[in-house]
Structure formats: C-alpha cells, structure tokens
Amino acid sequence: MKQTVHGNKKRRTIRIIKWLTTAMVAGALLPVVSGPIQWNSTANAAGVNESKVNPFKDVQGHWAQATIAKAYEKKLISGYQDRTFRPNGKVTRGEYAAILARATRMESVDEQKQTTFSDLQGHWAEPAVRQLAAQGFIDAKDYVNGFKPSTELTRYEMMKWIANGLMKSESSFQDAFHDTQNTLLPTPEVNRGTIRDEQIPYLALVRGTGIVGGFQDGTLKPADTTTRAEVSAILLRYMDVEGTDASKYSDLNELREVGTTGTNLTTISNYFYSKDSVKVSDISKGDIILSNKSGILNLHRFIVVKIQNGKAQGIYNNLFVESNITSGNYYLTYADISFRSNTDKTDLITYSRGLNSELLKFRRLDIAHAEKNGFITIPDSPRELISKGKKVRFWTRSFLEFKNGTYHIYAQGIGEMKIQNMK
Template structure:
C-alpha cells in the first residue's frame, strides 16, 4: 500500500523526478531508500540559503568516507537533520523511515519561515486525524512534525489514514512528497487550512475558528458582582477640583503607584499630557493641583496604567463620587474552548463532566460537494449517515469524560441535571457510527446507558451533534468554576 497522493501529482512530474534521481543510483524506484539516498534527494530539492558548513564539519564520524557526507552535512547545517536524533552515528546505509522524512521536511519548513516553527509548537498537543491516535503507533514527540506535514498536504497518510512512521520509504514515494515540499518551503504556515485547524486544536482543543463561521466573543469586562475588571480599564482616576480638600483623598494616596494624571483638551477630547507620581511632584499635592490649573491642565488622581491595578484598588478609586472611567472592550481577550477544557461541570449530585475536545466538520447541502475540514475523513462514516440533510450544517464531535456519582444515572437524567443546575444545553449524546469506531479506535456511548454509567465509573467517549451554519444562538458553555466560552455566527 502506498502513500495517498494529491490529484495530478502521481503523474509525469513525479516520474520525471524519480528518473532523475534514479540516474545517479542503482536503487529502483519502488525499493526502500537509505538515509544517505533520502538525504541526497532532499538536499537537492531544498531552496534554503546555503548554510555555514563549519559547525557540521565532523558531526557524524561514520560519514567521513561516505558519498553522502556533503549532503548530510548540508542538512545538518540547515537544521533539517538533528544530530541528537542519531547518537550512534548517522548509519547512512540504514533504511530511512517515514517519520525521519517527515521530521526532516518539517524542520526544513521551520527553517524556511518562522511561522512553521511556531506551527510545530502549536501542534504539540493536537489531535491527529489518524487511527494511530487511539490505536497506537505514533509517539507524542512525533505529533507536531506529522501534523505540519499533514497540514500542508505534503504527506496525507496511507489509504487507510495511517502514517506508519516506522515503515521504510520508497524512492517513488519520497519523490512525490518532495514535489509538494518544494512548493511549501518558504511559504507561510497560515496559508494552509488543514494546518490552521490542527494548530487551533493543539492550542485550544477545538477547530471552531478555523472551519466554521462562528467567532468567539470577548471575555466580559464585568466581574460577577458587577464591578469592572482592571484589565479592561484604559483610564481611571478621580477628578481633582481646584479647591478640593486634599485631606479627603487620604485613603487613595496609599494606592501603589498613585500620582497626578495631567490632561488637556484637544478638539473637544481629553488627552493625557503626562503622568507624575506623587513622590516625584516636588511640591505638595495641594500646590500641584493649583499649578496644574494655572498652566491649563486638568489633574486627575490615578495611576499610570490602571489595567495593572489590583481589583481592590480599582474598586476604591471608582467608589469616589468624582471618579472617571474609560473601558475598552478590545483590551479583553477572546473566550476560547481552551477555557473550559478539563474544567468540571457538575450535574447536581448525579455526575461530573469534563470536556476535552470539540471538533467541527463542515457538511454541505446534500448533493453539493463533500464535507470539508481536516477531520472530515476521520469522521466520514458518521457524516455519511447524515447525507440526506436539507440544510448544510456543522457537525460537532465532542470528546468528554463523565464520572458518575449516582446509582441511577442515564443520559436523560444527565440532561435534566445539567439543564436545571447550570442552565446550558451544550451536551449532545448522538452515537458515532460503528464503522468510525472500528476504523479509528474511538469509543462512544452505548445504546443502554443505564448499565454503562454505573456508580463511581469514569467513562471517556465521543459523541456528536449538529449546528446549522446560520445558527443565531451562541455556542456556549459555562463550567462550575465560572470559566466559559461563547461563540456567535458571524457571516
């Protein structure tokens, strides 16, 4: 079984490249490649700037008299081959594995543009759409390299979705991959939809922003008690009237970093001129206020950066009757699925749920195209069962854990407890298709849940639900700790 090639790339161009390399080697195109041969092919294809070879002069002593010496040295100097990966020497005549090729190429992309280096970091904990994720066969440290190569389409896996990182590579397979690598090298990681999904899942546990038209809402700048969060505050202070009794300001003068904020009016708007800490005024506070008015400035008592105030000190400033405040919602970060990952959600005394991942697939209107997204084929069997939908939808596949506390627990009991206790109907418990489960080693809820959710049991499984693409209500969830995310449809 061979690698899955992209359309049009297993044809003349790939064969021509194979023939070119074959001219310098007695190895046939379908035979397994050695490390030396693979390094030679990659060395000729990469367009990275010529490196300084001094640091790689004697990196592998077992290459000193080998014909691949200069090619391997070049790849080491470029950062494509890591010396630490070969503590017993490069062993150039040993068969090269699929993972070695993927790591060399992913490292080459990282050397070609900083965005791919960041992509490697972002995908360290992503969900690879391959049966090997749950069935085994891919080590954790291999995930980011495979993710970058999969996300850019350089190698999309075998016909059954596996990558088989320990398997050998033929010359024909590598040649076809190098054609794609050559086009990707030097581009930006953000230009690849599949890689964007894998990066987002690695960082947040969901690909919501990458594949859907839902966008996350910003974190609110209010606390639960109605007070403002300091990080949202652009300016906060106390207006100082010209003849104010400064003795009434005593509680505020103990705030760390407190000082005078001088403002003046420009085109009808108040604009900061300068900020001076009290200890730097060089005069009494009363005299400084008078001096500010004499020179045409409006003084406020405040701090240089109110966003760094403690909640207690911000509340104290705002408690003054002459307090001023400017809040900027853009200072607040966006909510994210990452905020609720592994955060407990209790269903009264029945059970406690935790979410791990929420994966979206773009399902088109029936008969108008194929499902989109890097995870479409991974969940393809389940998607096929929804093929008669009249409206295009997003399918959301959710991985969760439920710990049962009651001896009377089933899905309907859980639904009721969640709705009554936390007021959200986020959880959906449709079962994945048997074909999907068998192919990828996934677990879903059984038909009879009352015997599955036994008291003190801990069950981890996948379920799915659907959202209309123009779903007007928010996709949202709040956990018991107060962590939450909200996402709205935004055309």
C-alpha cells in the same frame, strides 16, 4: 525569514558532478538540479508528454506514474542503468539525504560549520548529510550512535527532516510547530497510542501543509519504511511549500487552533466567541455539573466538521464522519469528554437534559466508524461503559446550526463558553 541559495555556481557544478558519479555506483535515486516547481497531481494537467519525458520501463500503471514523470521532467530524479526506476524500492538515509540536499533552496552552510558523523567518512553521501545537518534538516542528536547511511529510512525520519526544513525556511512554521504540540492529529493512530507525543508537531506540519496526506485509511505509518515513488511525490510537494507562510494552509490552521484552544471551531466555521467567553482549553479545567445532579462532565476537546451541500469539509472529516451523512448545511461536532455518573440509572436522555445546552449531548458516534478509527464512544448498552461513581472518558457527537446559532455551557469555577453565528 525565507532563505535563498546564493552559492558559487562553479563550486555547485563540481559538487553535483561528484555526487552524480558516486550515485551511479551506488544505484541511488538522486536529483540533478534543485529549484521551485509547481505541484500537479497528473502529468496531463502539467502539460507533460509522459512517453517522451519518462524513460522508465517499470512505472506504467503505477500510482506514482505521473508523479515520476513530473519529477523526471524537472530533473529531480534519475533511475538505474537498466532503464528501470524501481518505484517500490526502499530508500536509505544516505539516498534520501542526497535528494533532499538538492531539493532545498535554503542557503548552504560553510563546510567548517557542518556537522560530521564518525561513520560517514569517505561515504558518497557524506557531503549531503553534513550539509543537511548544518542547515537544520537532520538533528545530530537523533543519531548519537552514528548516521548509518545504508539504513532504510522510516517515514517518520522522512517527515521530521522535512518539518525541520520548513521551520528553518520560514519563521511562521516555527510558530506552527509550537502551536501544534498538543493538537489532535487527524489519524486513527493517535487513538491507538502508536504515535508518541514528541512526534505530533512534526507530523502536524507535514500533514497540515498537505506534503504528506496519509494512506487511504488515514494512517501516517511513521514506523514504516518509505519508497522511491513516495519520496518523489513528497519532495515535489515539499519544494512547493518551503519558504511559504504557514498561515496560508487551512488544514494546518485547524491543527493549530486545536493545539492552542482545544477546538477548531473558529477556523472551520463562522462561529465566534462572545464577549467574556472562555475557550475550550479554559473550560476543560473545570467541572460541568449537570443541572439535574445526574453527573459531572469535563470537556477536553471539541472538534467541528463543516457539512455544506451534504459534503464534509475540514482536516478531521475522514477521521470522524461516516459516509452516510445527511445532506444539507450544518456543522457536526465531536466532544472528547470525561464523565462520572451520580445515578444507578444509566439514562442517556436524563444526562443530556441535565446539560441545559445543545452544545453537548450524550449521543454516541457511529459505532462501526468509531471502532475503525480507534475511538471510545457510548456502546449500544451504555452500562457497559457508564456506571455510578466511575469516571470514564469517551467521545460524543452533536451539531450546530449553519446560521443564526447561539450556544453556551458553564464550568464551575471557570466561567461560561458562549459562541454564536449571526451569518
């Protein structure tokens, strides 16, 4: 259920004055007021006269210039006494806690119920940290050795606190968190093993809602520190998402379907399962035996990207699709499979024929794109990967018709996956 602040106005004013006073001493990036805002990507679109509302002399030409102007106009942020904002300056845990404590609209928690940290006594950020921990933003178990408020904040900490806040603000985000435990994040870092399994659902919430979009190469860089400019942009977006319904975010819905069924098929496309069809999560438990006895295949995930008028759509488009796609309307599909060949003859055409289905094919991903994003795919010389009797795991690609398509594939002992699109 959505929570709303109903605190005493006088008490809140005293607390704000206290925090602002201590923040000026510490040079922290602190908000002045909290409240809902509408996110806009540019100052002009928001109707902001940047020269009037942005007093900072060091943000001209910075990527977050318009964002900082918006945050300043909304009195979310302040700068330093020398009229600088220092957009690339690092943010500490204490500074971020002070900002986030005012960005949230959730109900405050009585001081007697607030969590305490031994190393925060008397620190200027103590009230904000205690409040956030009591509200559920900060998990005290993450800081058993002390909160260490002057430690630079990592991007993962920033994203986890926000994800926790979403789950506390609306129960549908708790459902989304559980649905994405086993999802595929749209970042090459998952292929490289630099994101831990327990981090995935937290990152899925902030990525799926658009609060965090990632860098140009698609990475989320959870171990990196964050900056004042990034914090400004991300908290503006968080304020817009807090308390809403998780089901309204199409990207998050794709991640949820992949997490629960192994595919985003029904979220991104017009395809649906036929009566008595099994899902990818079911079929992954059985063997797909090639009809010509050339091998045995196991399907783990089946990712779909919608191509409409030659443009890729969906949360996975940048991760999977190379730039030189064919124009038109269709669905590109990418299958995460394990395969064991039964023949000395490594022949991709023979393997594909043995599938008796256009749903899966032994077609390699674009090799340069695959290497860039950490995928294992069939190399130019398949023998480098596939050999008789050896089970290997890799990605292949195929496509589905945009309209009037029907496909099926059978796994021994599990059943048949049957999908169709009659539109």
